[in-house]
Amino acid sequence: MSIVARVYGYPPAHNAGSEWMLHSMLRPLSARGHRVTVWLSHPGSMDKSYDIDGVRVVPYQQGADFASEAQKADVLLSHFENVPLVAGLARVRQIPTVVICHDNFATTFHNAAGADLVVYNSEWIRRDGEIYYARFPREFLPRRTIVIRPPVIADEYRTEPGDCATLVNLNPDKGGDIFWQIAAWTPEWQFLGVRGAYGQQIPPPTQLLNCEVVDGVAGDQMRTHVYARSRVILMPSIYESWGRVAVEAFASGIPVIAHPTPGLVESLGEAGIFAYRDDLNAWTHALRSLRDPKNWEKASRRAKARSDELSANRDLDVWCDAVESLRDAKRRTSFPADGVDGRPRDDGHVR
Template identity: 80%
Template sequence: MDSAATRAHMPPQVSFTRPKSLSIAARVYGYPPTHNAGSEWMLHSMLRPLVEHGHRVTVWLSHPGSIEKRYDIGGVSVVPYQEGADFAAAVQKADVLISHFENVPLVSGLARTRQIPVVVICHDNFATTFHNAAGADLLVYNSEWIRRDGEIFYARYPPEFLPKRTIVVRPPVIAEDYRTEPGDRATLVNLNADKGGELFWRIAAWTPEWSFLGVRGAYGQQIMPPPRLPNCEVVDSVPGTNMREHVYSRSRVMLMPSLYESWGRVAVEACASGIPVIAHPTPGLVESLGAAGIFAYRDDVNAWIHALLALRDPVNWARASRRAKARSEQLTRESDLDLWCDAVESLARERRPASLRGASAARRLWRSQ
């Protein structure tokens, strides 16, 4: 890296500035506000600062949704599947392409054919995810533990198979978007089996001292409470923009007995309001919650019951709440969004026309002297 002294002595004719407005196109399955999975909200949180940097960001959807006309959310223009038949032609002039999950092979193919830099976001450590991301110009891991697994995967392959650059961007959570006064419920968001829907209702049956709030998820078969559980309430899926009002303002404790979480965005959103989180220790939740987490294995129902009963004590709850707020503040201070924006913009600098590459050549020559 250039030291401050080195930068001070760079030739005056060599100038490196943020690129002018870029055209950035993303191709994904669904997008907020109608598609409420954590990975899509992570992507939106990453695209918003690119818009704030003055870039034109368009998201093209690959699956029909309930919104059939182009719309804008946070400055990001979203083209629904119903209007997106010309995606392949429209992105020919894009400066950067972005994708994740099942759209990566298509987008990577278009990027190679048209020599457009491609960014792939990895939200999990599945072999298919890493395989599809091979050769990406920029690979974004959503946590350090996913990065470590990715490096182990790619270590078996020759250099030409590897992503050209990798960074870690932990799912950004803008704390003020979620901060509120906690309520009185023990809450689970998404009642499918992998998220712990069945365990949630077992805990509710054994802790009548608590009132429970179950929020239907955006995906997966939802497990409803058994009859005659008077301390339970179920509400429909809540858009991310309404989570503060309809979920966190009603929650005193967040339960996350998930079988798998690569990060655990809901946990971090809850921490913004000082809501303690009891979680199964998946690698992602251990990393995201840090010292704020209250961990219990999902196959040990007694551990969950005892943790909840302990949080009935106002002193214990206040202590756990302070740890949650401190973790939220730490993640806000250590945001990866500047790193992310710089990485995307650097792809455009590297792709600039031959007439503009002289500065890069001059810089390399100067460094070698």
């Protein structure tokens, strides 16, 4: 099959969790012998086409032929802001479409309406999607939905933990400002802040001798440059639909302290150590508890067990089978439109 994706950015130049999730889903399709091509919709640092793990990536600078090449595809795939364009092209050419939903925003569900296959990245996103679609006629619904938790190949991240308490992405939504407060209150710990792929990065308000900040790290370098230096991962995120960094850290038995977003509660399971992001005492208490080697070992064993549990699932097989089942799928000839001009109607359901 020819599988063509249109997305904003892609590894190794773009390193957000959703892009690495997409890559970890496209790799096994390539391994099954399918031709997988990713076309980028935004200028980036890569100006020539390249291959990564069997996936061909065409940068924006060379992407003028996307529409003509996409017409030859057996399956079109997208996520985020590129979904409307890809869905429109697929509708005209009657090509099966796959949409990945990484969040529970109303716009995400609206854009995925009518797709042949919708992929939710967690059970809680699936539940919110079903609630959203329950308001609309049957023809508005995706033809099929599956849950594929962001795949993490544990062997690619497993290492010997280091000695730092680490936050990946220092923007406010990820807790960059909270991170520096925690560091100031627990001087007995060494802290590592990793600049993120997006969002304004919060610098330390004062010179903290127990803190180090490093530039962003590519996903395939996280084992060496982040997890090998980390003894604990901190995730005081205001929103996480899943929490890939936490699962990657679990592969090495690195405990994770997290704000209990629905996604982090689902992904971390019983291995998670949870503290509300506005309760600074809870964060410092958890860190001081993990200074005790016995407490850290117990938390580490739970982390490894959760990693093994997630690694044992068949999500990637389910995913590949679902895409291959679209080979002979027939496209519906029309998509419902909320407004006269096809744009979403403001009906008060935006979350």
